[in-house]
Amino acid sequence: MKLWLSVLAVTVASWLMKASAPLVIGGRKLPPTAIRMTALMAPVLLAGLIVTELGGKGWSELDWTQLVGVGTAGGLFLAKVPMLLAVGGGIAITALIRLGLS
């Protein structure tokens, strides 16, 4: 029961957080300064996600084979390779390196 209630609590909290601004602010428009700040949320969040995904807690999950794969995907994408193929290339490179190391 504890498990189900915990899952329910997190699910409801997640709904409420996503709905927080519509429920609290409603249709009122934000001032220009706030709009400029919200426009920067996407690049900031992405940069943060990349760092936290690669570093992990206390930078303990940093793995150079993963970095090579991610870098390869980025390089392929800049060379106009479609997104899915670029990521697939990055995954393949990392898998090959790990295969070679094992």
Added chain:
Amino acid sequence: MSRAAFSGIGGEASGERKAAFLDGMRLGVGPGAAAFVLALSFGAEAQARDWGFALPVLFSMFAFSGSAQFTLLTTLADGSALAAITSAVLINARYLVMSVALNNSLRGGRLARALQAQALVDASFVVAHRNDGGYDVARLIGASVPQWMLWVSGTAIGALTAPSPDLMHQLGIDVAFPAFFLLLALDELRRSTRALVAGLLGGAIAAALLFVVSPGYALLGATAAALLGVLPEDGETA
């Protein structure tokens, strides 16, 4: 203006929304593929911790939040339920900020807006970002559809098959998420110098915070870089 003219405008707007929705679905497939792989891990880990099949799948269906789900899964086994729930909720605190960012672009009354905001997930938030700084809600929802389907199906398959974490690591699957985020960032940071500076600052803040706090809090701290928006843009007065 005549009713026919209104109808024409309405039809055009509806067509644009449909096109944006379909465009969002197309853009959501890539991050969805990464979500599928991560969901395999979630389903397998949940199975290993005796969560059974139904609970992780229902959790993925209704919460649709990888960070909160993984946090609850890992912390519930180690401590009290209250601490685990609090951690899982706090790790999603960025949705409060994203919800504010999205709000100006939502349509309808409070309830309709609140429902539209449920499509909010990291990758969709980014692909819905328009050049004018606003967010395309149809595209946001479209991008979340394949991600939700792949997240739920990945959880179910993971819970049923329980693939070994070692095998997933050997196959380089852990590259998928950061690689997709990097590719999305490459597009996003090219929008303006301000976006580039904010992104670099956000990354630096997250990097520094990772030494002292968990990734969820480091990510939340990174959003402080958006305060650069307080500064007026070129040609604007403060």
